[in-house]
Every structure is written in structure tokens, then in C-alpha cells.
Amino acid sequence: MAKYMILIYGDAAQWDAMTEEQWQAHNAGHAAFAAKAGTRVLDGRQLENTPTATSLRADVHGQVHTTDGPFLETKEGIGGYYLLEASDLDEVLELAQLLPELNYTHSGLEIRPVVERG
Amino acid sequence: MVAAVAEAYRRDWAVVLSTTAQLTRDLDLAEEHTQDAYAQALQTWEATGIPDRPGAWLTTTARNRALDALRRDSVFRRRMPLLVTDETTRGPEDALDDDRLRLIFTCTHPALSTDAQVALTLRLVCGLSTPEVARAFLVPPATMAARITRAKKKIAAARIPYRVPGPDQLDERVSAVLEVVHLIFTTGHTAPFGADLVRRDLTDGAIGLARLLHLLMPTNAETTALLALLLLNAARQDTREADDGRLLLLSEQDRTRWDRRLIAEGQSLLTEALLRRPPTRYALQAAISALHAEAPSWADTDWEEIVSLYDLLLQLWPSPVVELNRAVAIGMRDGPRAGLDALTPLLADPALATYHYLSATRADFLRRLEHWPQAVTAYREALALTDNEVERTFLTERLSEVERNL
Structure with missing residues (x-):
């Protein structure tokens, strides 16, 4: 078995503009995903939108600067994640099809294998 | 030895x-x-x-x-990421064919870029050396080696399984494999760069792959159709270049030198593919190729039928390149004026802006209509857009022929 992180990307403005019914459908999608994935989901959370983010970055002198906002200023930011356990990439790809972010063109998913050591 | x-x-x-x-x-x-x-x-x-x-x-x-x-x-x-395979242990004797399919599906997994899929397939399945693969895409061998290494690393680290996909995914994944095979063939059929018009290692590699896939999945109509298409096109391969290296158009080729054995095989595969289900994109392309193969001459080709096959193909596979070919067929059926009209909407298509066949086709219609100054401009445009030397020689000759009429 291996671990994978599913990073959920999307445009926060579009998420904010969703109606109550749209959110219900959206949450039902996540529930369907969770039901199908079962114990394979090790963790999964929605994150507050990127305006709430705080970034830290060191300059060439080793001085750490704290800034308001996400690490990369892009229209689409990370809105949530799942940490999954699966036997291979195809298993994750199949489960990920259920996530409601794929019903919109502004959002999408990035799947990253987690480094295993030892 | x-x-x-x-x-x-x-x-x-x-x-x-x-x-x-x-x-x-x-x-x-x-x-x-x-x-x-x-x-x-x-x-x-x-x-x-x-x-x-x-x-x-x-x-x-x-x-x-x-x-x-x-x-x-x-x-x-123990510290290296291993390929994910099904844990069944079998002897090497009974599982050979299955293993080749595993390898092909792994090399063409959608999580790999198309470039990487093609490179891996040529290297691992066709056995081309890394410099040979590099030469096909005009990149330095070190660049190609890095591309192949990166792809293999991703297969291991992301655990892209070494497996034939299950029935619910098979059709989609087979289509991806066929696309790679088709791309390898077309790259070899008219090499995009350099002195050779045809890269036989690529066309032979693609045909070998298509034969293997057909052998392993004999009832897959799309696979059968692709093999038919490749064989019908390969049958004309030897007649596309004159002795002096000049490019010969379909209209100029010596039809007696077309490979009748390949044509017959292609036709029978096409018939098989068409019997099994509604025509696929490759079946329609193969049917067009077969009509050319059967025609006694360029002029005596069944252009009526070819135009209607292109109409069907456009519905299945809307593509400006198909529209361009359809315009050529209309030009043959109804004359150069009609061909030029069919071409006009394509001139604004950004996808074709640097496609030299569009300029070359337009130039040919204008030449036949004796619109000399416009033909000169179109030939010059086509020349500026192609890097294949054999095609450049052909276009230069046509240009000087047209310039003599100015």
C-alpha cells in the first residue's frame, strides 16, 4: 500500500458564489467519495480560503519574512485535501472521479504520492 | 549470427x-x-x-x-519503489502476450505526458535506442534520455500499475494506446524534420505494435481498423519519393509499384473492422485510403465516395486537418474553384496558422485556376512553414513553375 495526497484546487470567488443548493450537492459528492473510499481515507479537510493564508519565506540573508496571503498568488488556490491509502495510482484515479470539484471547470485535483522512508 | x-x-x-x-x-x-x-x-x-x-x-x-x-x-x-504488479506468479511460458500488453498499457498511461508515452513506447516496447528515439523528435540524446528517465521514475514513484486495465477502463485505455501508435506512424510517414521523408524505423515500429495489439485483442474493432489504416498507407511508402529524392504526390505516384499484398491485407482487415460495429475514426480513414489504393488513377478516383467519407469523419472527429483533406477531395470532385471555396473558412483557423499543407493546398488550387500572383504568395508561405527538405524541394519547383507564368 502507498499513501497519496489529493490536493483540491479551485477559484475561491466561485466557491463563495455558490448557492445553498449547490453546496448541498457539493457536500453530497464528498459524502459519496468518503463512503466509497471508506477506511482508505486517512485524513481529509476543507481549508479556509486563501485570503486567510499566512506565508513565511526567508531572504538571502536568512531573514524570515511573514506575509499575508498564499505562497503562490494564483487565481486557483488549495481549498482542501485528502490523504489516502491505496495500492496504486489507478485506484486513486478511480476514486477521485467521484469528487464534486470535477463538476466545475474552475476547480480540479492534483494527486501526489507521499514519500515513504524506511 | x-x-x-x-x-x-x-x-x-x-x-x-x-x-x-x-x-x-x-x-x-x-x-x-x-x-x-x-x-x-x-x-x-x-x-x-x-x-x-x-x-x-x-x-x-x-x-x-x-x-x-x-x-x-x-x-x-528494499529502499527502491517497485513496479506495482498483480501478485500472481506464473511461468514465463503461458503469460508472454499478457506481459507485453502490461508493458504497453504502462507506457501509455494517461498520467504520463504524450511525449513521454511516445518515447517510452519506442524505447521499451519497440526497442529503439535512446539516440534513435531522440532523432525522431530532433532533440539531443541527453534530453531524450532525461525524458525517459523522468517517466520511468514517475511510473515507480506514483505507482502507475504494470497491469492490463479492467474491462470498465479498457476501451478508453486502448484508444490512448492506438493514438500513440498512430502518432509514431505519422511521425515516421512524413518525418517533420531533416533529409528523410520516411523514417522506416518508426513506421515499421508502429506497424509492429499495431500487429501485436491486433493479435492480442483480435475482436477490438478500433485496433483492427488502425492496423488496416497503417498497412494501406505503408503500401504506398516506396513510391512517395522520386529517384532524385523529390516528393511525389498521390497523383504522380507509380501505382503499379504499390504493395498489393499490404493493400489486400489492409482491405480485408478493414472489412472485418466495419462488420463489427459503427465505423470508428481509424476505419473511416482506412476506407478513404482503400479507395485511393483501388483507384486506377488519381483522376479516376471515387471522389464522390471520398467526400462523403470525409463528411462522416468530420462528425466523428471534428478537426481542421480533416476539413482540409475534405476540401482537397471537393476540389477533385467539383473543380479547383469549389475546392478553394471549401478551403476559405479554414484560413482563419488558428490551429492551421502554421500548417504548411494548408498553404500548399491553396497554392495548388490557385495554380490550377491560373491565379498566378496569389499562387506565388501561397507557395512562398508554404515554403516558409516546412522543414522537411524533400517537401521543400517539391514546393520550390512548383513555385518556379508558377513564377514563369507571371
Whole structure:
């Protein structure tokens, strides 16, 4: 078995503009995903939108600067994640099809294998 | 002896490598042991003669080398990400075909970029060397080596499974494989760069792949249709270049030199593909190719039928390139004026802005209409857009012919 992180990307403005019914459908999608994935989901959370983010970055002198906002200023930011356990990439790809972010063109998913050591 | 090994290389490379990969669960190691097995064949067969079944000899040799290495390096290997395979253990004898399919589906997994899919397929399935693969895409060998290494790393680290996809995904994944095979063929059929019009290592590699896929999935209509298409196009390969290296158009080719054996095989495969289900994109393309193959001359081609096949193809596969070919057929059916009209909407298509066939086709219609100054401009545009030297020679000749009429 291996671990994978599913990073959920999307445009926060579009998420904010969703109606109550749209959110219900959206949450039902996540529930369907969770039901199908079962114990394979090790963790999964929605994150507050990127305006709430705080970034830290060191300059060439080793001085750490704290800034308001996400690490990369892009229209689409990370809105949530799942940490999954699966036997291979195809298993994750199949489960990920259920996530409601794929019903919109502004959002999408990035799947990253987690480094295993030892 | 060298010839026997070369023949075994062409025929058995994919079997030896894919079977070894099932054991090593590491594509790099499988590649290394496969190469070593062929090197050993060169020496051993010299002394002992060619074995009855060279493929089995090579597979066993590569397997034994892999087993030795596994015993030697077991500690080190525990820290490497391994290929994900189904845990069934089978003998090498009954599972050969299956292993080649695993390898093909792994190389063409959608999580890999198209460039990487093509490079991996040529290297691992067709057995082309890395410099040969690099030459096909005009990149330095080091760049291609890095691309292949990166792709193999991703297969291991992201755990892209070494497996034939299940029934619910099979059709989609087969389509992706066929697309790679088609791309390899078209790259070889009119090489985008350099002095050769045809890169036979690529076209032969693509046909070999299509034959293998057809053998392993005989009831898959799309596969059958693609093999038909490749054979029908390959049948004309030898007549596309004049003795002086000039490009010959379909209208100028010596039809008596077309390979009738390949055409017959292509036609019968096409019939088979068309019987099985509604025509696919490749079946329609093959049907168009077959009509050309059957026609006694360019003028006596069934242009009516070809235009309607292009109409069907456009519905299935809306593409500006198909529209361009349809315009050529209309030009033959109804004359150059109608052809030029059919071409006009395409001139604004950004997808075709740098496509030299569009300028060349337009130039040809204008030439036939004797609109000399416009034809000159169009030929010059086509020349500016192509890097294939054989095609450039052809276009330069046409340009000077038109300029004499100014």
C-alpha cells in the first residue's frame, strides 16, 4: 500500500458564489467519495480560503519574512485535501472521479504520492 | 549470427523486456538485463549455434541475470519503489502476450505526458535506442534520455500499475494506446524534420505494435481498423519519393509499384473492422485510403465516395486537418474553384496558422485556376512553414513553375 495526497484546487470567488443548493450537492459528492473510499481515507479537510493564508519565506540573508496571503498568488488556490491509502495510482484515479470539484471547470485535483522512508 | 540476433531483437525485444520487468518490478533493471541477454546471445550463439526458440532462450537468460542481481542486491532494493504488479506468479511460458500488453498499457498511461508515452513506447516496447528515439523528435540524446528517465521514475514513484486495465477502463485505455501508435506512424510517414521523408524505423515500429495489439485483442474493432489504416498507407511508402529524392504526390505516384499484398491485407482487415460495429475514426480513414489504393488513377478516383467519407469523419472527429483533406477531395470532385471555396473558412483557423499543407493546398488550387500572383504568395508561405527538405524541394519547383507564368 502507498499513501497519496489529493490536493483540491479551485477559484475561491466561485466557491463563495455558490448557492445553498449547490453546496448541498457539493457536500453530497464528498459524502459519496468518503463512503466509497471508506477506511482508505486517512485524513481529509476543507481549508479556509486563501485570503486567510499566512506565508513565511526567508531572504538571502536568512531573514524570515511573514506575509499575508498564499505562497503562490494564483487565481486557483488549495481549498482542501485528502490523504489516502491505496495500492496504486489507478485506484486513486478511480476514486477521485467521484469528487464534486470535477463538476466545475474552475476547480480540479492534483494527486501526489507521499514519500515513504524506511 | 548478427542477423539472427537482429531478427530476435526485432521480434522478441518486447517479450523479453516485459517478462523480465514482471520479475524485477523495475523498468531500468529489466531494460539492463534484456540488453545484457542480447549481448550474451551474440557471443553464445556464435559458439553453440542459434537455439530453436531464440525468444525463449533470451527470456530465460534475462530472467536468470535478473534473479542473480536480485539475490545480490536485495538489501539495496528494499529502499527502491517497485513496479506495482498483480501478485500472481506464473511461468514465463503461458503469460508472454499478457506481459507485453502490461508493458504497453504502462507506457501509455494517461498520467504520463504524450511525449513521454511516445518515447517510452519506442524505447521499451519497440526497442529503439535512446539516440534513435531522440532523432525522431530532433532533440539531443541527453534530453531524450532525461525524458525517459523522468517517466520511468514517475511510473515507480506514483505507482502507475504494470497491469492490463479492467474491462470498465479498457476501451478508453486502448484508444490512448492506438493514438500513440498512430502518432509514431505519422511521425515516421512524413518525418517533420531533416533529409528523410520516411523514417522506416518508426513506421515499421508502429506497424509492429499495431500487429501485436491486433493479435492480442483480435475482436477490438478500433485496433483492427488502425492496423488496416497503417498497412494501406505503408503500401504506398516506396513510391512517395522520386529517384532524385523529390516528393511525389498521390497523383504522380507509380501505382503499379504499390504493395498489393499490404493493400489486400489492409482491405480485408478493414472489412472485418466495419462488420463489427459503427465505423470508428481509424476505419473511416482506412476506407478513404482503400479507395485511393483501388483507384486506377488519381483522376479516376471515387471522389464522390471520398467526400462523403470525409463528411462522416468530420462528425466523428471534428478537426481542421480533416476539413482540409475534405476540401482537397471537393476540389477533385467539383473543380479547383469549389475546392478553394471549401478551403476559405479554414484560413482563419488558428490551429492551421502554421500548417504548411494548408498553404500548399491553396497554392495548388490557385495554380490550377491560373491565379498566378496569389499562387506565388501561397507557395512562398508554404515554403516558409516546412522543414522537411524533400517537401521543400517539391514546393520550390512548383513555385518556379508558377513564377514563369507571371
